[in-house]
Amino acid sequence: MSQNTDPDFWAKANAHLVRYGGAFAPVIAESAQGNWFTDADGRRILDFTSGQMSAILGHSHPEIVAVARHYVGELDHLYSTVLSRPVVDLAALIAKISPGQLDRVLLVSTGGESNEAALRMAKLVTGKHEVVAMSRSWHGVTGGAASNTYSSSRKGYGPPQPGALVLPAPDTYRSRFIDDRGVYDWQDELEFGFDLVDRQSSGALAACIVEPILSSGGVLEPPEGYMAQLAKMCAARDMQLIFDEAQTGLGRTGTLFACERDGVVPQYLTLSKTLGAGLPLAAMLTTPEIEDVAAERGYLFYTTHASDPLPAAVGLKVIEVILRDRFSERAAELGRGG
Numbered sequence: 001m002s003q004n005t006d007p008d009f010w011a012k013a014n015a016h017l018v019r020y021g022g023a024f025a026p027v028i029a030e031s032a033q034g035n036w037f038t039d040a041d042g043r044r045i046l047d048f049t050s051g052q053m054s055a056i057l058g059h060s061h062p063e064i065v066a067v068a069r070h071y072v073g074e075l076d077h078l079y080s081t082v083l084s085r086p087v088v089d090l091a092a093l094i095a096k097i098s099p100g101q102l103d104r105v106l107l108v109s110t111g112g113e114s115n116e117a118a119l120r121m122a123k124l125v126t127g128k129h130e131v132v133a134m135s136r137s138w139h140g141v142t143g144g145a146a147s148n149t150y151s152s153s154r155k156g157y158g159p160p161q162p163g164a165l166v167l168p169a170p171d172t173y174r175s176r177f178i179d180d181r182g183v184y185d186w187q188d189e190l191e192f193g194f195d196l197v198d199r200q201s202s203g204a205l206a207a208c209i210v211e212p213i214l215s216s217g218g219v220l221e222p223p224e225g226y227m228a229q230l231a232k233m234c235a236a237r238d239m240q241l242i243f244d245e246a247q248t249g250l251g252r253t254g255t256l257f258a259c260e261r262d263g264v265v266p267q268y269l270t271l272s273k274t275l276g277a278g279l280p281l282a283a284m285l286t287t288p289e290i291e292d293v294a295a296e297r298g299y300l301f302y303t304t305h306a307s308d309p310l311p312a313a314v315g316l317k318v319i320e321v322i323l324r325d326r327f328s329e330r331a332a333e334l335g336r337g338g
């Protein structure tokens, strides 16, 4: 009998776990190393999902293990306004490698939180509340992030936040704006989308939140120039642009940040999954100009794990390895078929 069907394990799981995302996979994971995890029968399974799309250096990378071991024994967690060297060093490193002047960094734990942090700041700074997102987006399950997530079920949880508006996601294969010759008029699609947004808006457009490659919505890579045009259309409406690089950030797409492809620098950029390479770490980046205004207005995003040293130390090592081992360049080469 397969050890994966262990009746005690599944009886306990069924009795005590909340089913938070459909059925559980019919295996019991016992260990994970590199690109593989091993089930209860000792079977090695190639982890095509890199955990939850996060284990960017493979599971239990020896340098990450060493950093985590050190910090869990020396400097694990602190009161959220007490700073430590890994936090300040990571913020400075992220500021250095990110595009434009995204020099102010908030470190939190999850992608949803990092997007909440950006959305709250955009609302505070603009004094407006309407947020535009793509029709196949995924930004998280917390209130603001979920209000702007359209690729998961929105039904049954009551009203989303007021002012959640939608743009058609750019789908280069299935868009209705692809004509009989197969030509995709994405400019027309964007114009159409913003025309609807303008008609629905009550004059309080604050922000537009977008994944530079829509990930959970089907890995939709917008045509070249799309993000630059979107940024222009947001600027014309005084809307702040938030790029959610949870899945695309830190070299996966052949540039350190996917938004670099179109040379667009948003007002906010969020990182999560890949930043901790599997450990809970996320970041919200913005400009000093915006952060100064937010601080003057008493910006609050105070969480239990804001600025925790242990995950920050891991994040520092993750970026160090990505840069040192030239993973971004390697992704670009592989993408070109090299």
Ligand SMILES: Cc1ncc(COP(=O)(O)O)c(C=O)c1O
Binding pocket: 109, 110, 111, 112, 113, 115, 138, 139, 140, 141, 211, 215, 216, 244, 245, 246, 247, 272, 273
């Ligand atoms: C693009 C994107 N943003 C945000 C999130 C939410 O991150 P988390 O689940 O860490 O809150 C996800 C999760 O899949 C995501 O894919």
